[in-house]
Amino acid sequence: MVSTSRPTELAIEAHGLVKLFGNNRAVDGVDLAVKTGTVYGVLGPNGAGKTTTISMLATLLRPDAGEAKIFGFDVRTEAQIVRQLIGVTGQYASVDENLSATENLVLFSKLLGLKGSAPKRKAAELLEEFGLTEAAKRPLKNFSGGMRRRLDLAASLIAQPPLIFLDEPTTGLDPRTRGQMWDTIRRLVAGGSTVLLTTQYLDEADQLADRVAVIDKGRVVAEGTSDELKSSVGTAALQLRLVNAADIPAARELIRTTLGVESAVSAEAARLSAPMQHAELVTDLLVALRGDGIAVAEISVQQPTLDEVFLALTGHDTGATTDAPTPELETAR
Amino acid sequence: MSTVTPALLNNTGSLRNYVGPRQILENTLTMAWRGLLKIKRTPEQLIDVTVQPILFTLMFAYIFGGAISGNVQQYLPLMIPGILVQTVITTSMVTGVQLREDMDKGVFDRFKSLPIARIAPLAGALLTDTLRYAIAVTLTFATGWVMGYHPAGGFGAVVLAGLLVIFCAWSVSWIWAFFGVIARSASSVQGMSMIILFPLTFLSNAFVPADSLPSWLRAFANVNPVSHVVTAVRDLANTGQIGMAALWAVVGAVVIVAIFAPLTVRAYMRKA
Ligand SMILES: Nc1ncnc2c1ncn2[C@@H]1O[C@H](COP(=O)(O)OP(=O)(O)OP(=O)(O)O)[C@@H](O)[C@H]1O
Numbered sequence: 001m002v003s004t005s006r007p008t009e010l011a012i013e014a015h016g017l018v019k020l021f022g023n024n025r026a027v028d029g030v031d032l033a034v035k036t037g038t039v040y041g042v043l044g045p046n047g048a049g050k051t052t053t054i055s056m057l058a059t060l061l062r063p064d065a066g067e068a069k070i071f072g073f074d075v076r077t078e079a080q081i082v083r084q085l086i087g088v089t090g091q092y093a094s095v096d097e098n099l100s101a102t103e104n105l106v107l108f109s110k111l112l113g114l115k116g117s118a119p120k121r122k123a124a125e126l127l128e129e130f131g132l133t134e135a136a137k138r139p140l141k142n143f144s145g146g147m148r149r150r151l152d153l154a155a156s157l158i159a160q161p162p163l164i165f166l167d168e169p170t171t172g173l174d175p176r177t178r179g180q181m182w183d184t185i186r187r188l189v190a191g192g193s194t195v196l197l198t199t200q201y202l203d204e205a206d207q208l209a210d211r212v213a214v215i216d217k218g219r220v221v222a223e224g225t226s227d228e229l230k231s232s233v234g235t236a237a238l239q240l241r242l243v244n245a246a247d248i249p250a251a252r253e254l255i256r257t258t259l260g261v262e263s264a265v266s267a268e269a270a271r272l273s274a275p276m277q278h279a280e281l282v283t284d285l286l287v288a289l290r291g292d293g294i295a296v297a298e299i300s301v302q303q304p305t306l307d308e309v310f311l312a313l314t315g316h317d318t319g320a321t322t323d324a325p326t327p328e329l330e331t332a333r
Numbered sequence: 334m335s336t337v338t339p340a341l342l343n344n345t346g347s348l349r350n351y352v353g354p355r356q357i358l359e360n361t362l363t364m365a366w367r368g369l370l371k372i373k374r375t376p377e378q379l380i381d382v383t384v385q386p387i388l389f390t391l392m393f394a395y396i397f398g399g400a401i402s403g404n405v406q407q408y409l410p411l412m413i414p415g416i417l418v419q420t421v422i423t424t425s426m427v428t429g430v431q432l433r434e435d436m437d438k439g440v441f442d443r444f445k446s447l448p449i450a451r452i453a454p455l456a457g458a459l460l461t462d463t464l465r466y467a468i469a470v471t472l473t474f475a476t477g478w479v480m481g482y483h484p485a486g487g488f489g490a491v492v493l494a495g496l497l498v499i500f501c502a503w504s505v506s507w508i509w510a511f512f513g514v515i516a517r518s519a520s521s522v523q524g525m526s527m528i529i530l531f532p533l534t535f536l537s538n539a540f541v542p543a544d545s546l547p548s549w550l551r552a553f554a555n556v557n558p559v560s561h562v563v564t565a566v567r568d569l570a571n572t573g574q575i576g577m578a579a580l581w582a583v584v585g586a587v588v589i590v591a592i593f594a595p596l597t598v599r600a601y602m603r604k605a
């Protein structure tokens with residue numbers, strides 16, 4: 001009998017995790033260290049091993065090698081304790097399609113040991129919190145993808161677990177629902193939970209995660225804060241299109257003096273592209289441009305894409321169908 | 334430094350790496366409740382246990398009755414217990430198929446990540462199915478009654494016989510559950526189960542007196558646990574007596590559970 005949690009700074013600690021599917025090394029020696037109370041992002045393309053890694057940490061799959069501890073408890077030998085400390089929202093909704101939203105939450109509450117009227121109360125409370133009260137009695141078959149995700153997340157929070165796994169929580173959601181999901185995740189962290197989330201989007205990791213691990217082919221290829229990560233692959237690029245191509249030399253000079261960087265030119269479009277390390281300096285540049293009477297037709301910021309991060313970190317692209325980096329950006333780096 | 338304070342862990346509020354018998358029971362009952370909700374949602378899944386007993390009872394009585402016992406009325410005391418056992422054990426096969434379909438659904442991933450008894454999703458499903466057996470038992474006796482079968486053993490003995498059949502079907506359903514867990518698809522569960530089910534139900538004394546069988550078949554029919562269940566039901570319903578057959582039936586059922594429940598749970602956890 002283990003009576004109390006072991007004091008630990010780390011919510012997750014994994015060393016050399018390996019999972020084989022036949023000859024396929026789906027996870028090939030992953031190390032992770034996630035501090036309690038933080039959001040940790042695992043970033044990687046399709047098939048990188050994100051879901052497999054989460055499954056091992058959440059005791060759903062046994063690692064073939066390596067070890068992992070959740071709040072100091074071993075996922076292999078103390079699995080039942082680990083399950084009391086985690087909530088898992090998988091990539092695909094793991095709720096019962098035959099039951100209503102309320103019945104699902106009541107079922108999981110009962111399984112978690114709530115007695116009497118407590119399961120019903122807990123279900124109502126969570127449905128309210130996740131904006132599902134209206135749909136509480138409707139069959140899940142008529143739920144939209146976003147509603148299903150929210151219900152799934154609600155089900156993971158019944159026991160208020162100190163560690164929550166979210167596998168691609170926003171994939172397939174529209175921008176508004178995605179924003180709501182981000183708010184929910186921020187709320188969880190504000191409430192003291194630790195969150196490990198996987199994503200295919202760099203900006204999502206950037207928005208939410210304190211630290212990020214980039215994984216590819218089952219290996220961690222980079223780890224750090226999202227700022228560190230981005231600076232390792234180049235910064236966002238400021239793009240300017242001038243009304244008059246003849247202003248280009250003067251504009252480049254202004255960029256050099258105000259932003260302190262060289263800019264790249266694509267003359268035929270009267271377009272300039274400059275690395276943007278300090279966003280606040282852009283205002284200075286715009287003021288200076290107006291002062292010199294240089295008219296700007298268009299201004300935009302190009303973030304480095306996951307494709308570029310991968311290209312930079314692994315020397316190969318994600319294999320996804322996203323557009324290749326624009327030529328201007330290549331020269332801007 | 335933050336300490337872990339999960340608000341709601343288990344009854345004692347402390348972390349345990351094992352699941353006690355009380356929690357196993359509670360989790361299993363909750364899972365059975367889930368099964369009942371599912372039946373409420375899709376009552377059509379009760380078709381086999383409502384139509385089949387009535388249809389089979391009528392069919393077998395009028396097809397075999399004349400040939401075996403001279404007339405249908407005399408055949409009923411021999412046949413109704415046989416058809417009862419055969420029908421209920423056949424419907425228990427659905428358990429494995431449904432379990433396979435259920436396990437492929439996302440909700441089982443959540444069950445695996447919850448701090449609950451590993452056996453509960455399986456045991457709960459099997460427990461719900463006893464309701465199906467109870468329906469089949471009731472309808473078979475009712476059809477028999479309408480056809481003129483009035484068990485001499487009396488009502489109490491009939492209830493006891495029904496409970497025995499339900500218990501035996503539940504124990505056999507652990508075999509189907511095992512196939513359900515190890516099989517790749519629902520249809521292969523059905524295939525595997527048939528191979529066991531047919532010899533077990535037909536090579537028995539369910540429809541004909543065992544001494545009318547050729548000697549090699551009689552040898553098998555006499556050791557076949559299904560024959561013991563059939564004999565036990567005949568004893569109970571027709572004479573109101575609990576014979577040796579009932580004892581053997583219960584022993585056989587317990588042995589099946591003792592073998593297949595751990596096998597099933599092991600296979601289920603390995604798959605996880
Ligand atoms: N149950 C399984 N059996 C066999 N191979 C598997 C299984 N699960 C995953 N794989 C393989 O392991 C590799 C990693 O898969 P995983 O699902 O972990 O990737 P992922 O990073 O979550 O990808 P995605 O972004 O598509 O969800 C893939 O090559 C996949 O084909």
Ligand SMILES: [Mg+2]
Nearest residue numbers: 050051052091
């Ligand atoms: Mg995945």
